[in-house]
Amino acid sequence: xxxxxxxxxxxxxxxxxxxxxxxxxxxxxxxxxxxxxxxxxxxxxxxxxxxxxxxxxxxxxxxxxxxxxxxxxxxxxxxxxxxxxxxxxxxxxxxxxxxxxxxxxxxxxxxxxxxxxxxxxxxxxxxxxxxxxxxxxxxxxxxxxxxxxxxxxxxxxxxxxxxxxxxxxxxxxxxxxxxxxxxxxxxxxxxxxxxxxxxxxxxxxxxxxxxxxxxxxxxxxxxxxxxxxxxxxxxxxxxxxxxxxxxxxxxxxxxxxxxxxxxxxxxxxxxxxxxxxxxxxxxxxxxxxxxxxxxxxxxxxxxxxxxxxxxxxxxxxxxxxxxxxxxxxxxxxxxxxxxxxxxxxxxxxxxxxxxxxxxxxxxxxxxxxxxxxxxxxxxxxxxxxxxxxxxxxxxxxxxxxxxxxxx
Numbered sequence: 473x474x475x476x477x478x479x480x481x482x483x484x485x486x487x488x489x490x491x492x493x494x495x496x497x498x499x500x501x502x503x504x505x506x507x508x509x510x511x512x513x514x515x516x517x518x519x520x521x522x523x524x525x526x527x528x529x530x531x532x533x534x535x536x537x538x539x540x541x542x543x544x545x546x547x548x549x550x551x552x553x554x555x556x557x558x559x560x561x562x563x564x565x566x567x568x569x570x571x572x573x574x575x576x577x578x579x580x581x582x583x584x585x586x587x588x589x590x591x592x593x594x595x596x597x598x599x600x601x602x603x604x605x606x607x608x609x610x611x612x613x614x615x616x617x618x619x620x621x622x623x624x625x626x627x628x629x630x631x632x633x634x635x636x637x638x639x640x641x642x643x644x645x646x647x648x649x650x651x652x653x654x655x656x657x658x659x660x661x662x663x664x665x666x667x668x669x670x671x672x673x674x675x676x677x678x679x680x681x682x683x684x685x686x687x688x689x690x691x692x693x694x695x696x697x698x699x700x701x702x703x704x705x706x707x708x709x710x711x712x713x714x715x716x717x718x719x720x721x722x723x724x725x726x727x728x729x730x731x732x733x734x735x736x737x738x739x740x741x742x743x744x745x746x747x748x749x750x751x752x753x754x755x756x757x758x759x760x761x762x763x764x765x766x767x768x769x770x771x772x773x774x775x776x777x778x779x780x781x782x783x784x785x786x787x788x789x790x791x792x793x794x795x796x797x798x799x800x801x802x803x804x805x806x807x808x809x810x811x812x813x814x815x816x817x818x819x820x821x822x823x824x825x826x827x828x829x830x831x832x833x834x835x836x837x838x839x840x841x842x843x844x845x846x847x848x849x850x851x852x853x854x855x856x857x858x859x860x861x862x863x864x865x866x867x868x869x870x871x872x873x874x875x876x877x878x879x
Contacts, residue, residue, distance in 0.1 A: 474803035490666040492658040493673040500546050501679040527680040534643045537680040547676055548585045551639040554674040558636055562669045569619040570656050571639040579621050582641050586619045593619035624649055633659035640677035787855045794862055801869045802831045818876055834872045
């Protein structure tokens with residue numbers, strides 16, 4: 473949806489202030505993986521790089537990754553390890569796991585996997601009646617569960633701050649539901665205490681489940697948020713113990729029939745990426761500031777004042793922002809008039825350009841003309857000119873719309 477961002481509060485600032493938990497990701501990577509396509513019966517062994525590529529391109533492969541018994545077991549086992557570490561570090565046994573599932577049958581499979589490992593697990597699902605789901609949520613609130621499993625049931629607005637580990641056992645084709653799911657573990661337990669170990673969340677997922685693609689959708693968010701979610705991607709590796717060779721027997725979700733059968737994965741590696749690097753001296757400094765009565769706001773303001781910046785960086789940022797604003801304004805104008813951005817009915821030239829391209833270039837020309845510039849002089853805009861162009865952008869877009877579309 474097109475629109476102008478009026479105000480943005482980056483996730484990193486929220487974490488730094490202790491408003492939400494910080495996160496780290498644990499990514500399960502098999503060195504190799506064997507799978508069989510039922511269409512031709514050929515067994516294929518692929519490397520980690522190819523596992524990731526298949527996860528990006530093949531939806532059947534993705535579903536096999538998260539529904540096969542043994543690959544699911546690696547996600548479950550890792551999630552339990554992370555939960556136990558958090559509980560031991562904090563001394564709080566109320567911390568819990570939330571797991572995402574593909575469907576109703578998968579909810580049952582995941583719940584069973586956790587229960588088999590002596591964790592108190594239950595699921596909520598739209599197929600269950602309201603009373604059944606209400607009972608499970610009451611158990612969660614009374615801390616009678618260690619794990620809650622769901623299929624997009626506990627979305628925006630659900631609040632249980634003791635959810636600390638997110639086990640990604642499903643496939644997310646869109647960014648929004650994935651961010652909502654991760655958001656379930658970001659509610660701060662110790663408010664305004666960013667260094668408190670209770671305010672740590674962990675996201676666990678398999679490299680073949682295609683989570684990486686979701687990051688590309690963050691380009692329309694603020695840079696700070698995009699950089700934050702980028703850090704949930706693998707950077708360094710740690711070996712698992714006793715997970716050298718894992719035989720996979722996939723469960724076929726009902727009514728879905730999976731044409732891919734995954735046979736084996738070897739040398740499973742865990743990649744752990746802390747969001748904010750640990751630094752003992754920094755932690756001591758923060759503790760001292762807190763003991764002296766300095767609030768997070770005062771510390772953050774002082775640190776922000778020391779961030780080096782230049783007029784050139786400010787101008788380059790303004791230039792990039794102006795281009796994004798033009799794109800949003802043009803998209804919004806087409807949307808309001810129910811015109812397809814990729815349609816070509818507006819351009820009278822041959823060959824015609826797409827509606828979005830036509831309007832965008834027309835607005836750009838007006839901006840150039842306003843300051844006597846040419847397209848090859850784009851880098852010569854001053855800060856004052858950029859500010860003026862942004863202020864007059866709505867008027868310029870309206871002029872272009874009247875000239876090309878009319879009305």
